[in-house]
Amino acid sequence: MEFRQIQTFLEIHRQGSFVNAAARLALTQPALSRQISLLERELGAKLFFRSAAGTRLTPEGEKLLGPANDLEHSLRNIQESLKSKESISGRYTISCGGTIAAYVLPQAVRKIRQKHPDLLVRVVEGDAYDTLRSVSGGESELGILSGQPADSELESEFYFRDEIVPVVGLSHPLARRRRMSAASLGDFECVSHHPASAIRQAVEKKWKALRLKPRIVMELRSMESVLRSVEAGVGVGFVSRLSVSKKMRVLPISELVSQRDFYFCFRRQSRGMDQFIDLLRNTGS
Numbered sequence: 001m002e003f004r005q006i007q008t009f010l011e012i013h014r015q016g017s018f019v020n021a022a023a024r025l026a027l028t029q030p031a032l033s034r035q036i037s038l039l040e041r042e043l044g045a046k047l048f049f050r051s052a053a054g055t056r057l058t059p060e061g062e063k064l065l066g067p068a069n070d071l072e073h074s075l076r077n078i079q080e081s082l083k084s085k086e087s088i089s090g091r092y093t094i095s096c097g098g099t100i101a102a103y104v105l106p107q108a109v110r111k112i113r114q115k116h117p118d119l120l121v122r123v124v125e126g127d128a129y130d131t132l133r134s135v136s137g138g139e140s141e142l143g144i145l146s147g148q149p150a151d152s153e154l155e156s157e158f159y160f161r162d163e164i165v166p167v168v169g170l171s172h173p174l175a176r177r178r179r180m181s182a183a184s185l186g187d188f189e190c191v192s193h194h195p196a197s198a199i200r201q202a203v204e205k206k207w208k209a210l211r212l213k214p215r216i217v218m219e220l221r222s223m224e225s226v227l228r229s230v231e232a233g234v235g236v237g238f239v240s241r242l243s244v245s246k247k248m249r250v251l252p253i254s255e256l257v258s259q260r261d262f263y264f265c266f267r268r269q270s271r272g273m274d275q276f277i278d279l280l281r282n283t284g285s
Contacts, residue, residue, distance in 0.1 A: 096124075
């Protein structure tokens, strides 16, 4: 059974004749009659009485009328929903951390702007506290956080999983080693993010579990500063896998790899948020 057969059935009922329905659907009468014959054959029932006075439904046709109308209504809802997504407009401010701002959103925002020129997207970078405050206070429509927010007033949805990996610059002595363990690092020199950062907190849990005591030679607030210092060979760094450059080597120490899940967070009953999040999912990471 094809939907065009259902459409033909409904149009004949509404027009009261095969001739008028054929004209309405821009079909020849033989083509229209063939659609109904195929439908009747598949259902095993005659659907119309035809006479000089016009066309009316048989009892079997009456039984089909309700479900056919429901099916047509459902299709229209789907079409309207898709059309709505195609024409999404408005203004959205996204608050997020440095990894998302640098390695996920630039491509996503560019693609969204190309496809939806009436949609204004603004990105504000900050730490987790800044993001929660911005979304809760209404300054940002959407936040992207590492981990689910504890605020019960905010909704959250899983976005994607990232890994924090140990890396060194290509000039660093460890870059030439093919096998190593966390224990073999000893009191290694480390280029670290500042203590309040989500990456630092995740990495410190690993250090504690493995009883590692790195010597932090640089403690930096800027992700860019961490990356450039690692590339220069200053020490071991722990960075998002998304940010690993060709000037770095990921150390083959699986026990030092941490995982973190990113979540969208937004205020309850935020209008249009489902559509906007779908756009980000389809164009982002």
